[in-house]
Amino acid sequence: MRDLDELRGLAKKAAQQAYAPYSLLRVGAALSSAAGCVYTGCNVENGALPIGGCAERAAIATAVQAEGAAFRLAAIAVAAFATDGAQLPVSPCGACRQALVEFGAEAAVTFRQPDGSWIEVLAGDLLPWRFVMPNR
Numbered sequence: 001m002r003d004l005d006e007l008r009g010l011a012k013k014a015a016q017q018a019y020a021p022y023s024l025l026r027v028g029a030a031l032s033s034a035a036g037c038v039y040t041g042c043n044v045e046n047g048a049l050p051i052g053g054c055a056e057r058a059a060i061a062t063a064v065q066a067e068g069a070a071f072r073l074a075a076i077a078v079a080a081f082a083t084d085g086a087q088l089p090v091s092p093c094g095a096c097r098q099a100l101v102e103f104g105a106e107a108a109v110t111f112r113q114p115d116g117s118w119i120e121v122l123a124g125d126l127l128p129w130r131f132v133m134p135n136r
């Protein structure tokens with residue numbers, strides 16, 4: 001697994017690419033795969049608000065594109081900023097939590113707390129009652 005500080009730095013950099021004219025919340029994500037590669041993503045909003053996408057799922061889509069169905073999530077960092085550059089405490093949304101556990105319930109997830117420190121938790125702990133497709 002890549003160093004979480006490295007992922008935090010890459011998440012901050014990815015947030016600079018965000019397209020967020022509606023929420024004014026610029027979010028970046030950087031993840032490492034079990035194969036040792038790093039992928040990033042940013043939020044991409046749309047005037048038709050529900051079709052906008054989160055940084056975490058953008059990074060996951062890039063990882064799957066590169067590694068295919070074998071992709072497994074090792075760690076992910078999420079960083080968020082206001083348009084004035086102030087860092088904001090943002091945790092993955094519910095939809096992203098579901099996406100994270102799909103690829104790695106044991107993955108490390110790190111994001112800022114309100115006091116400015118970074119927390120590190122397991123993806124599965126962010127969504128303990130996640131949906132699992134039943135075997136049929």
Ligand SMILES: [Zn+2]
Nearest residue numbers: 054092093096
């Ligand atoms: Zn999300």
